[in-house]
Amino acid sequence: MPEHQERASEVAQAAVEVVENSVSVREARAHLAEHINRAESGTPTVVTRNGAPVAALVPFADFEVLDEAADLMLAREAEAVLARDEPTVTLAELVADLFSGRTPGPA
Template identity: 60%
Template sequence: MNESMSVREARANLAKLLDQAEEGEATVITRGGAPVAAVVPIEEYEALEEAADELLARKALRTLAEEGDEPRATLADVLADLFGPSATDVA
């Protein structure tokens, strides 16, 4: 079961939170009684990051498949949109 504690308790018990994370236990941090963050084992965080990357890659592949041969923006187009037309002179 995940433990939860307030921000105040978390500040006072940071070393304990890190020890628990190393042991595989997650702790939910609350502010005003509402969950706002979690201290989790690094393996769980890395797995979450990998899953998010995989979902983004799948979404990108679906988008490319749906668009077919439609024209895509060039790097110069993106730079011009971000920084103005003079940015394309650098690229």
Template identity: 55%
Template sequence: MDDSENELSVRDARAHFATVIDRAQAGSPTVITRNGQAVAAVVPIEDFNALEDAIDRQLSREADRDLAENPDAPTHSMAEVIAAVFEDESHHGAA
């Protein structure tokens, strides 16, 4: 695989997976395509972590804004949210 490539089909990515990982480790993302459409990317972990942090900050700002606009709105603890998620999964899970 040529180092200048930044886009690969699923088939080529599978065939050159170690190289795709090496490229990500070296700081170069690779876009994976299926039928000519971008469907995934293998990115350096630092980029992924930065994106996750940015999303968390944005969601926190939105929550703070929503609470400021409606201070009497009901709130839920993280424990309540997690319990609700697992309860929902138990009702929709496989037997």
């Protein structure tokens, strides 16, 4: 298994464990350094407000893996759209249409 896939698998496993390690905003604020130290050592923490998750403290390497995965997904989606060989609009055309009030689309 390639290294990035192995790391993504580790991140996914950590995400499952996150649910068990959550704190309120008040608790996170009061003990921020401790939660950052935990994240740095590989233990993510979910921060909740009124019981709902609003943020996550994760190791930066995990964040980078997730960010890269999101970029790859977007690139694949863009490639799929282009592969359909449908009419496209350039960025310049889109901006011009937006500023003119016209509906964006091919001429």
